[in-house]
Amino acid sequence: MQNGKVIVVFGPTGVGKTTITHYLNEKWGIPQVITHTTRAPRIGEVNGQDYYFESPESFAKNHYLEDVTYAGNHYGSSWEGLERAWEHHKIASIVLDSVGAETYMKELGDDVVLLYVTISNPKILMERLKRRGDLPAAMAKRLNSADFERDLALPDALKGKATVIKNDDWPLTKSALDRLVEKLES
Numbered sequence: 551m552q553n554g555k556v557i558v559v560f561g562p563t564g565v566g567k568t569t570i571t572h573y574l575n576e577k578w579g580i581p582q583v584i585t586h587t588t589r590a591p592r593i594g595e596v597n598g599q600d601y602y603f604e605s606p607e608s609f610a611k612n613h614y615l616e617d618v619t620y621a622g623n624h625y626g627s628s629w630e631g632l633e634r635a636w637e638h639h640k641i642a643s644i645v646l647d648s649v650g651a652e653t654y655m656k657e658l659g660d661d662v663v664l665l666y667v668t669i670s671n672p673k674i675l676m677e678r679l680k681r682r683g684d685l686p687a688a689m690a691k692r693l694n695s696a697d698f699e700r701d702l703a704l705p706d707a708l709k710g711k712a713t714v715i716k717n718d719d720w721p722l723t724k725s726a727l728d729r730l731v732e733k734l735e736s
């Protein structure tokens with residue numbers, strides 16, 4: 551099958567990556583690639599829709615394009631997931647950490663559109679996680695992790711290659727996303 555494009559959305563926890571992929575789907579019909587994880591579902595998350603939720607044993611049986619450990623849990627994405635999304639639309643989106651974003655860049659080259667999401671004041675991230683309903687222990691573990699620190703900055707290897715969106719203000723973010731998709735579709 552012919553490759554399409556994949557918008558790789560990455561950035562620190564709570565910055566709005568998932569919110570962005572939901573918007574891209576609702577406004578533009580862009581399907582999200584569903585990835586696999588061993589973390590427990592959050593309230594409202596649905597297996598097969600938000601993630602494929604796995605046990606450590608079932609996670610290890612899959613074949614991944616890339617996989618990482620983030621704040622103590624395993625995450626991985628597959629070629630099959632990407633191809634399934636491209637069957638529906640020539641552009642797909644996926645939410646990854648910055649290590650995954652670098653791997654996608656190496657594996658897929660020009661088919662990847664890197665979208666780094668950031669925020670002016672990282673202290674607001676904790677408020678967003680609280681409002682999302684994250685449990686205090688899980689939130690503290692995540693915000694104290696080296697993975698969180700790393701994703702607060704765009705990796706040097708991706709500088710100049712990624713579109714950067716500051717998700718401080720949702721209406722402004724939506725406009726920036728619309729401009730990005732209009733450019734990709736033209």
Ligand SMILES: Nc1ncnc2c1ncn2[C@@H]1O[C@H](COP(=O)(O)OP(=O)(O)OP(=O)(O)O)[C@@H](O)[C@H]1O
Nearest residue numbers: 562563564565566567568569678682717718719720
């Ligand atoms: N611009 C914004 N202003 C205020 N709240 C926002 C904004 N964007 C997203 N949010 C809210 O912030 C919370 C975290 O958003 P989201 O789950 O999309 O983040 P994420 O980057 O996917 O996080 P994680 O990496 O932890 O999964 C959600 O409750 C979401 O509704």
Ligand SMILES: Nc1nc2c(ncn2[C@@H]2O[C@H](COP(=O)(O)O)[C@@H](O)[C@H]2O)c(=O)[nH]1
Nearest residue numbers: 585586618620625626627645646647649650
């Ligand atoms: N490299 C990958 N990163 C992934 C994948 N699926 C999700 N993620 C990233 O992990 C963290 C934590 O996610 P959360 O849903 O528990 O908050 C976040 O940065 C995601 O972007 C994947 O398959 N590969």
